[in-house]
Amino acid sequence: MAKTTDDQDMLDSTPEQSAVEPARSSEAIVDATDSDDMSDADATDSYDGADSDVTGAYDDVAGEEVDETAPTEYMIHGGDFDDVVAAQRDRGDETIVINMGPQHPSTHGVLRLEVELDGETVTSIRPAIGFLHTGIEKSMEFRTWSQGSAFATRMDYIMPMFNETVYCLAVEKLLGVEVPERASVLRVLVMELNRIASHLVALGTGGMEIGALTMMTIAFREREMILDFFEALCGTRMNHAYVRPGGVSIDLPDNGLAQLRTVIEWLHRHLPEYAGFCNENPIFKGRMVDIATMTLSQAMALGVTGPPLRASGYPWDLRKKQPYCGYETYDFDVITWDTNDAYGRFRVRLSEMWESLKIVEQCYEKLERTAGQPHMFTDPKLGMPGDLTVGPDGQGNSYAHVKKIMGNSMEALIQHFKLVTEGFRVPAGQAYVAIESPKGELGCHLVSDGGTRPYRAHFRDPGFHNLQAVPLLCEGGMMSDIVVAVASLDPVLGGVDR
Amino acid sequence: MTQAANASELATIGAEVDASATPVPVAVRKGMWGSGPGDVSGFGGISRPVVRHRRASRPYGSWFDVVVDRLIALVPQLPDEVSTDHDELTVYVPKQLLLEVVRVVRDDAQLRFETCPSVSGIHYPDEPGAELHVVYNLISMTHNRRLRLEVVTAEDDPLIDSVTEVYPHANWHERETWDMFGVIFVGHPGLTRILMPDDWDGHPQLKDYPLGGVPVEFKGAQVPPADERRSY
Numbered sequence: 001m002a003k004t005t006d007d008q009d010m011l012d013s014t015p016e017q018s019a020v021e022p023a024r025s026s027e028a029i030v031d032a033t034d035s036d037d038m039s040d041a042d043a044t045d046s047y048d049g050a051d052s053d054v055t056g057a058y059d060d061v062a063g064e065e066v067d068e069t070a071p072t073e074y075m076i077h078g079g080d081f082d083d084v085v086a087a088q089r090d091r092g093d094e095t096i097v098i099n100m101g102p103q104h105p106s107t108h109g110v111l112r113l114e115v116e117l118d119g120e121t122v123t124s125i126r127p128a129i130g131f132l133h134t135g136i137e138k139s140m141e142f143r144t145w146s147q148g149s150a151f152a153t154r155m156d157y158i159m160p161m162f163n164e165t166v167y168c169l170a171v172e173k174l175l176g177v178e179v180p181e182r183a184s185v186l187r188v189l190v191m192e193l194n195r196i197a198s199h200l201v202a203l204g205t206g207g208m209e210i211g212a213l214t215m216m217t218i219a220f221r222e223r224e225m226i227l228d229f230f231e232a233l234c235g236t237r238m239n240h241a242y243v244r245p246g247g248v249s250i251d252l253p254d255n256g257l258a259q260l261r262t263v264i265e266w267l268h269r270h271l272p273e274y275a276g277f278c279n280e281n282p283i284f285k286g287r288m289v290d291i292a293t294m295t296l297s298q299a300m301a302l303g304v305t306g307p308p309l310r311a312s313g314y315p316w317d318l319r320k321k322q323p324y325c326g327y328e329t330y331d332f333d334v335i336t337w338d339t340n341d342a343y344g345r346f347r348v349r350l351s352e353m354w355e356s357l358k359i360v361e362q363c364y365e366k367l368e369r370t371a372g373q374p375h376m377f378t379d380p381k382l383g384m385p386g387d388l389t390v391g392p393d394g395q396g397n398s399y400a401h402v403k404k405i406m407g408n409s410m411e412a413l414i415q416h417f418k419l420v421t422e423g424f425r426v427p428a429g430q431a432y433v434a435i436e437s438p439k440g441e442l443g444c445h446l447v448s449d450g451g452t453r454p455y456r457a458h459f460r461d462p463g464f465h466n467l468q469a470v471p472l473l474c475e476g477g478m479m480s481d482i483v484v485a486v487a488s489l490d491p492v493l494g495g496v497d498r
Numbered sequence: 499m500t501q502a503a504n505a506s507e508l509a510t511i512g513a514e515v516d517a518s519a520t521p522v523p524v525a526v527r528k529g530m531w532g533s534g535p536g537d538v539s540g541f542g543g544i545s546r547p548v549v550r551h552r553r554a555s556r557p558y559g560s561w562f563d564v565v566v567d568r569l570i571a572l573v574p575q576l577p578d579e580v581s582t583d584h585d586e587l588t589v590y591v592p593k594q595l596l597l598e599v600v601r602v603v604r605d606d607a608q609l610r611f612e613t614c615p616s617v618s619g620i621h622y623p624d625e626p627g628a629e630l631h632v633v634y635n636l637i638s639m640t641h642n643r644r645l646r647l648e649v650v651t652a653e654d655d656p657l658i659d660s661v662t663e664v665y666p667h668a669n670w671h672e673r674e675t676w677d678m679f680g681v682i683f684v685g686h687p688g689l690t691r692i693l694m695p696d697d698w699d700g701h702p703q704l705k706d707y708p709l710g711g712v713p714v715e716f717k718g719a720q721v722p723p724a725d726e727r728r729s730y
Contacts (some may be wrong), residue, residue: 130693135709137678138702142709142724173584300639303613303667314639321642381530381541411540418531422730425527428548429583432635432646434615443616445633450527450548452730456703460616460635460671468670497693 095123098479102131106209106483109493113470113486117479125474125482127467132497140457144423145171148454150241152444155459156495157238158201161187161194162437163459163495164243169324170433170446171245174426179377182370183247184325189260189363190230190242191325192356196267197226198438198490199349199356203274206346206487210287215277222270229263232256246383247376252367260364267357274350288343292473292485295340302469306440306462307352308489311337311344318436325435330359342488349490352438380415382424423452439463439490459498463491523547524624531730550622551590551648554582561643562587568609572602588646596649597659603636603645604664611636611645614661617671619679621705629653630681634661634668651681660686678703 096117102110110131116124136155140148152167153160165187172179179187200219207215227237234242234250242249253259278284294304296312309316315334319327335351337344377383405413428450434443440462447456466489473485525548530541557563562582569589570576576595581588591599603611616635623629634647651658660683661668672683673692680701683689691698700707711723721727 130691130695133693135702138709139724142727176584300612301666303615303665305615316639321639322644422531427546428550429552430588430620430633431584432586432616432644434637434644441615441637443635445616445618445635447620449550450525450546456618456620458616458618460618464670464674465615465667468667 100482102128106205106487108205108486108491109496111467111486111491111493111496113482115474115479115482120479122474122477122479122482125471127470129464129467129493129496132493134498136498137457137459140454142453144452145245145426145454146423148457149244150239152459153239153241154494155498156437156439156442156461156463156492158492159194159198159438159442159495160238160240161190161243162435162442164241165191165325166433166435166437166442166444166459167446167457168243168245169435170431170444171426173431173433174429174446174448175245175382176427177246177377177379177382179247180374181326182251182367182373183375183377185363185366185370186248186252186375187243187325188327188330189360189367190233190240190248192359192363193226193229193263195356195438196353196360197223199353200226202349202438202487202490203346206484206490207278207284209483209487210284212278212281212284215274218270218273218277222267225263225266229259232259244376247374249376251375257364257367260360260367264357264361264364267353271353271357278346279350285343287481287484288341288346288488289339290341290343291477291481292342292488293340294469294473298472299469302466302472304440304466304469306436306438306466306490307345307348308466308469309440310335311348312340313338318434318441322434324433330362332356332358342484345488349438382419384416384419425450425452426454434460437462439492439495440466459495461495461498463489463493463496464498467491467496523549552581552583553590554580558582558587560585561641565609565643565645568606569599569602572606573598586644586646588648591647591649593649593651593658596647597661597664599647600634600636600661600664603647609638610640611638611643612640613637614665614668614671617661617668617675619675619681619703621679621703623653623705627652630656630679632658632675632679632681653680656681657684658682659684660689662686677701680704 098115098117100113100115102112104111112128112131114124114126114128115122134154136151140151143151148167148171149164152163155163200223204216204219204223207213207219230240230242231237232253233256234240294302294308294312296309296314299309299312299314305316313336315336317334318324319332320334332355335348335355337348401416405416426448428448430445430447432443432445434441436442441460442462443460445456445458445460446454449455469489470486473488474482477485527546527548528542529544558566558580559582562580565587566578566580566589570578573595576589576591576599579590581590589599600614603609614634614636616633618633620631620633621629622631628650630651630653632649632651634649636645636647637643638645649658656679658681660672662672662683663685669687670692672681672686673689675681676683676686676689677691677693678701690696694702709723709725711725713723714721
């Protein structure tokens with residue numbers, strides 16, 4: 001990836017500012033030291049020379065040799081694109097390097113794509129990530145096992161319930177405990193509602209990026225209903241920390257089932273609109289059909305999971321293959337499609353929302369049946385002894401429990417205090433738990449050294465893994481199909497970068 | 499549904515291990531709570547050894563014996579060291595055998611672990627000569643099995659063969675492990691930082707790398723940053 005720079009084509013008058021591409025990976029277009037060189041050379045340059053010498057050629061991070069015969073490369077930092085075209089017209093090569101993102105509306109966050117174009121055909125594309133790295137895994141090593149849920153939920157913020165659940169399942173595996181049935185049902189309920197919400201975002205933003213703005217407006221309308229339900233359930237619309245090691249933080253509110261019924265009816269009424277808008281829409285199909293294709297063997301070589309894998313025909317769904325949270329007791333189908341393209345991934349997501357709705361309705365029945373049962377494990381060595389309720393002063397407290405521990409048992413008070421301040425211990429060992437998130441296999445690898453905090457927590461985010469397929473999906477295609485390809489993978493950079 | 503494990507069950511964890519195959523405990527945790535006197539929980543007498551890499555003894559149970567036997571038949575130098583904790587099969591692989599093992603587990607029809615969904619590292623600074631552990635979680639969709647390979651290397655010789663020639667999708671995972679732990683994957687096509695900036699110093703997930711943070715004032719009191727708070 002040797003790069004040479006033709007300084008007279010710098011269209012920006014302030015090279016010091018212009019060339020500050022953050023050099024973040026081996027594919028970085030220009031090394032940070034380039035800007036110093038060019039600022040020396042160009043400080044008073046009027047940019048009128050036609051064929052001045054190459055000013056800087058740098059090894060990239062991998063240390064490859066400089067290729068003196070490499071084609072001329074331009075650095076474009078604003079200015080009039082016609083000037084570039086005019087300067088380029090007399091030259092033989094057509095390759096243009098474009099830096100797409102990280103601040104770009106159709107990169108689903110802060111994804112940076114380094115694109116090389118020959119005309120409008122993508123010859124090379126390299127995703128660069130890390131712009132939203134927040135050190136969640138490191139931070140979790142300094143908090144208790146219970147607090148980890150509040151970190152995990154912030155990774156892929158479009159599917160927080162999955163992050164929490166996979167983390168809690170891993171903790172429970174290390175503890176060797178099982179959660180009460182009602183807790184599992186509530187987990188499945190919030191996960192499936194969250195799957196619908198996540199797919200809605202995928203379809204909505206994916207549609208918006210190709211000009212179907214109505215997809216976005218109606219998708220967020222439906223998602224709003226689901227977020228309202230989450231808010232009524234646990235108080236927050238995102239970053240819930242609702243699923244905790246041992247169960248869920250709080251049971252359904254008194255009118256919870258009625259609210260759930262409203263959501264189910266709303267979704268029944270409105271989910272058909274997406275199929276009506278898109279399935280046979282010639283513009284929509286023109287942008288999606290046979291775009292960003294990936295066959296099954298390619299998907300397996302790249303280890304892609306989730307809707308992209310199922311759209312290439314393989315019914316791999318961890319809910320069926322390696323059931324957790326009691327998924328084996330629910331009736332639903334695994335959706336596949338056989339076209340290998342972005343349209344197939346769209347159809348898989350569309351149908352999966354209906355399957356999720358089926359599961360939500362079954363959760364409704366199970367919740368009716370298990371009313372009054374515990375939603376958190378009842379072992380006093382691990383679980384918080386009292387349920388928080390909001391008191392008249394607006395503070396959360398459990399008056400019955402406070403009365404008991406203050407009046408009857410000093411030991412119970414100490415126990416409660418220790419559980420809150422220290423947290424429970426988890427036996428030494430390691431565990432890997434994977435669940436089927438809306439985007440594919442979401443894994444959590446936890447290591448304990450027997451203490452009250454994770455020794456190591458690692459999350460295998462499906463978006464992180466699936467983004468490796470971007471070159472396969474995009475290279476050889478058109479520039480305008482990049483956004484379709486990326487949207488069809490549905491990465492969320494909060495989860496990719498963690 | 500089964501009841502949650504009670505404390506006496508927890509107390510016996512570690513006692514059921516075959517002593518001959520078990521590595522030496524790195525620590526002993528006493529009592530119900532972390533520190534200080536006055537454990538009035540009634541479990542003050544609990545003493546639990548912290549055993550990190552517990553080895554299982556045969557029979558391993560489930561499909562584990564079949565897979566381990568097949569693996570050893572194909573790679574005879576591979577020591578028969580596995581863990582079956584939590585119904586997960588972990589095979590401890592000497593690092594010079596890693597490439598051979600991953601080739602076999604992918605290509606052999608009886609093993610057929612097609613993909614490697616996750617690679618990550620663990621840092622144990624108190625294990626001289628084996629500070630860095632790299633963990634490969636593999637999945638066999640054909641047989642619906644999961645397998646974990648654990649490879650150990652010293653911090654001052656952090657070289658491990660890259661598995662990208664067998665599992666091309668391990669590319670980013672290995673880059674992340676290099677970024678976070680400083681493990682150098684030999685043969686990786688472009689081992690560069692992926693989450694941290696290219697010019698970053700150090701590897702943040704190492705235990706001796708500080709978390710950072712500033713004290714926060716809350717209702718007049720100072721709360722120290724997370725890594726300076728009391729730990730148990």
